[in-house]
Amino acid sequence: MTDLPSLRETLDAHGLLARKSFGQHFLLDLNVTRKIVRLAGPFEGRPVIEVGPGPGGLTRALLESDAGQVVLVEKDARFAPLLSELDDGSGRLTIVEGDALKVREAELVQGPAHLVSNLPYNVGTPLLIKWLTGPWTPHALTLMFQKEVAERIVARPGEDDYGRLAVIAQATAQARIVMHLPAAAFTPPPKVASAVVHLIPRADRPAPELLKRLERVTAAAFGQRRKMLRSSLKPLGGAALCEAAGVDADARAETVDVPGFMRLARALKS
Structure with missing residues (x-):
């Protein structure tokens, strides 16, 4: 060289x-x-x-x-x-x-x-x-x-x-x-x-199907990031989805950590 x-x-x-x-x-x-x-x-x-x-x-x-x-x-x-x-x-x-x-x-x-x-x-x-x-x-x-x-x-x-x-x-x-x-x-x-x-x-990288759900959840949540999750995630289940995932439905996307979004993805029905 x-x-x-x-x-x-x-x-x-x-x-x-x-x-x-x-x-x-x-x-x-x-x-x-x-x-x-x-x-x-x-x-x-x-x-x-x-x-x-x-x-x-x-x-x-x-x-x-x-x-x-x-x-x-x-x-x-x-x-x-x-x-x-x-x-x-x-x-x-x-x-x-x-x-x-x-x-x-x-x-x-x-x-x-x-x-x-x-x-x-x-x-x-x-x-x-x-x-x-x-x-x-x-x-x-x-x-x-x-x-x-x-x-x-x-x-x-x-x-x-x-x-x-x-x-x-x-x-x-x-x-x-x-x-x-x-x-x-x-x-x-x-x-x-x-x-x-x-x-x-990560060695424990989420499986492809779970990643697809994560992309759907984050797209919805951050698409209306100033709204509470109960509203931004309404097409995916809203408050019920949040409850199933153990995530505060009154929270906004920008305050939810990565594990929280992973729980939402797991709770989302395929």
């Missing part, structure tokens, strides 16, 4: 600029990408999937690490030739051109795998929900989001950012913010700051 031209030189050589339609903001400082990879590791030879590698700043750091197979999922075909330049012929690097929302991760790697990505801003939340609630469970996730999204993931009951995303993320994983980055760290700089969230899926 040390013999390669800088990321900025590589972008210039290929005549590439970030595309706003893809939510692209590049991390070109290798000191930053190496720190993110250190926070994500150790990998101990396990495979790593990176979504939206762009010019390959995180990719270079991953290839310097103790990761095993490094699989890149890139929707923007312009970057394929640039990323191919990182392949040393060992078979360790795999480049997949496709939409990360549609790929099947279980077909890309074998065994427990990490996800390490500077996610495109426009698909960060749906990708996280896919990985936390879908059939394939990663070993760990270290992901860059807009700061406001990162704060919604780790928010606690009673906080302004606490909502549906926090409940689903914390019901399925342990989540914490491990790094903050200013907009100036990116090229081009976005209008907001960013943060890296590290998530470890």
Whole structure:
């Protein structure tokens, strides 16, 4: 990796600029990408999937690490030739051109795998929900989001950012913010700051059917978050559902903790 031209030189050589339609903001400082990879590791030879590698700043750091197979999922075909330049012929690097929302991760790697990505801003939340609630469970996730999204993931009951995303993320994983980055760290700089969230899926992650119920309950509760649960959850059973779950029907969604929402999901009839 040390013999390669800088990321900025590589972008210039290929005549590439970030595309706003893809939510692209590049991390070109290798000191930053190496720190993110250190926070994500150790990998101990396990495979790593990176979504939206762009010019390959995180990719270079991953290839310097103790990761095993490094699989890149890139929707923007312009970057394929640039990323191919990182392949040393060992078979360790795999480049997949496709939409990360549609790929099947279980077909890309074998065994427990990490996800390490500077996610495109426009698909960060749906990708996280896919990985936390879908059939394939990663070993760990270290992901860059807009700061406001990162704060919604780790928010606690009673906080302004606490909502549906926090409940689903914390019901399925342990989540914490491990790094903050200013907009100036990116090229081009976005209008907001960013943060890296590290998530470890829970061993007792709810079964798929229960997760579907949790999504229904949180959608209803936070869809009218200023109303009491007896009103916001009325289509799902209202006060009777709350009573069955042992949750105060006069409470508002923003004050109910994750275990409380899990009880509501269990009490909800399929």
